[in-house]
Amino acid sequence: MQFRLEKRQEPSQLMVYATPVAAVLLTMIVGAIIFSLIGYDGIGAVREIFLTPLTNSYKWQDLGIKAAPLIIIGVGLSIAYRANVWNIGAEGQYVMGGLAGTWVALATYGMTGPWILPLMILAGVVGGALYAAIPAFFKVRLNVNEILTSLMLTYASVQLIYYLIRAPWKDPMGMGFPQTRLFSEAARLPTVIPGTIVHLGVPIAILVAFVAWFIMSRSVFGYQMKVVGAAPHAARYGGFSESKTIWLAMLVSGGLAGLAGILEVAGPFQRMVPGFPTNYGFTAIIVAFLGRLNPLGVIFAGVVMAITFVGGEVAQTTIGLPNAATGIFQAMVLFFLLAGDILVRYRLRRVSSIPASGAA
């Protein structure tokens, strides 16, 4: 008995939605086998990583605040990637959003008023968008590959944090430690569910995803993004400007990464510290693809990634699974997803063992 891959007439809609789910399930099965073979409690590892964060209600708040930045950045990236604009530097735009918001928080230190937080958020969005404008400019004007420029700018943004918190923004009461002071009350993100750590960023993330979904599926903007990405020649013929699309894609994805950055600094961190960049911008790339570049899918994907982070820690404390296991599980999800993608455009067909003449 043999199998053959056969091209489908139309990409399979079923497979588009089935493969992400299958990727997660396969990861659980293969993960359980691998970790059992190397001497860990494989079933337990899968249970602790994928199920405990869901069954233990105490963990939901952690999932929410871990998923929120991933969803916000992932939504932005999915819009850009739809348009074939490869913004890999969301981490840098996240950092710049955080820094821009921090600047407002420090400038208004000690002041009160309901305008401070919205101003910080605005600054964060603008900061992220401006930082993404640099690769957009070079792409449009000089055709410089945005993958390289956006990625390299990430490293520059991290150095900017170090510079700012070592000198101009250093906490005067911090015994010389390189960090800003704690933001005053008005510059901190409020929690939305009393008694938990769920901050305003969580509902904002859901809102962003829904708004983006609506825009992408209902507006000319969304249509333009998709057409330019899928069929650039047709798009040009249809009058959509490629440069304008690049600008929009970079500004939107950068702005959303910046939004995630300011929400993160005003929420969980409440001050700028050297540990602010935590790879959300890079993890969100997996999230965007796992979510099928669909803003609503990104919500699902963001939660799945959050589960692996939170569950990875549970597995460390309960069954002593090493931290690297989390990374292995995350990598397997992406691996199976990309491998499974072939089923969207091809189907597996059983063929008889004697190949038809000429077909082999």
Added chain:
Amino acid sequence: MTITRRTILKTGAAAAALPLLGSRAFAQGEPLKIGFIYVGTINDNGYNYAHNQGRLYVEEQLGDAVETTYVENVPEGPDCERVLRELAQQGNKLIFATSFGFGDSVIKVAQQFPDVKFEHATGYQKAENVGLYNARFYEGRAVCGTIAGHLSKTGKLAYIGSFPIPEVVMGINALALSARRINPDITVKPVYISTWNDPAKEADAARALIDQGVDVIAQHTDGPAALQVAQERGIIGGFGQGADMSAFAPETQLTAIIDNWGPHYLASAQAVIDGTWVAGDTWEGLKENVVEMGPYNEKIPAEVVADAEKVRTGQIDGSFHIFTGPIKDNTGAERVAAGVTMTDAELLSMDWYVEGVEQPA
């Protein structure tokens, strides 16, 4: 009650939830659960390895009276907060947060779990249930600096640091002061790589420094990467940090600063078991064996070893303190008058470099 499929399902679900609740309870007579969080991995053969050795020491000494858990590679930020809550919620009554950047999170979580005792290494924020502990690494640096002062031919030392925090600045200054006691022409070039644990960055920094003529390297990061580069390039030497790293650089490790956290962890665990724990603020060094020196490399001449030993024993009996004036800073201004020793508070907020240290970029 009629038994229907639905009620069976309900009861089953409730029963399934029970063990979950039960495991959260903490009863008398049970072992004391102790949690540890590490910023790097326990296989770094350095700082985190040393903390984990301390954890194993507690297990070995107290046996069934304790049950320890650790979480490694915890980032310094909100992720740390979640891990701390996870540990507290799982019934750990004593939690050691072993890296400086965990401080904010420890304070926040400690407020939510007032019956859990926290101890934060190398930090500065205390609370009713948050104690601090630290080691006088700089005493070890003074021994290293003495050796470096004798052996360096180019007169250029380097110091690979993580972040310019007082703990690291203090180490750089102790190395410079002690080396310049031997050879006043020596300079120290600090480089900050903004991470505690990134072997690639540590190695890159070491290579760049060696290319600039540095022949003795010290580092305040978690692993042996810089030392391995030093071994490869065959420079005069380097120092192990956190643990004995001679296995990675047998010819190059001149000596090592070994962190020995075990006795402190044991004392804290015992205090919690006895109900006598109070939020302390300990800062111990060579005298209390919290800081120990590794073996001296065979290639070090005997008189240099003798000099290094003099510095070591002097710090143990209290006759020598590396931060005794006169001390000038690297702009030439006198910071500490002759005969005056800096106080702990001054040391713990040190943000200037002594004469002979290049101002880092």
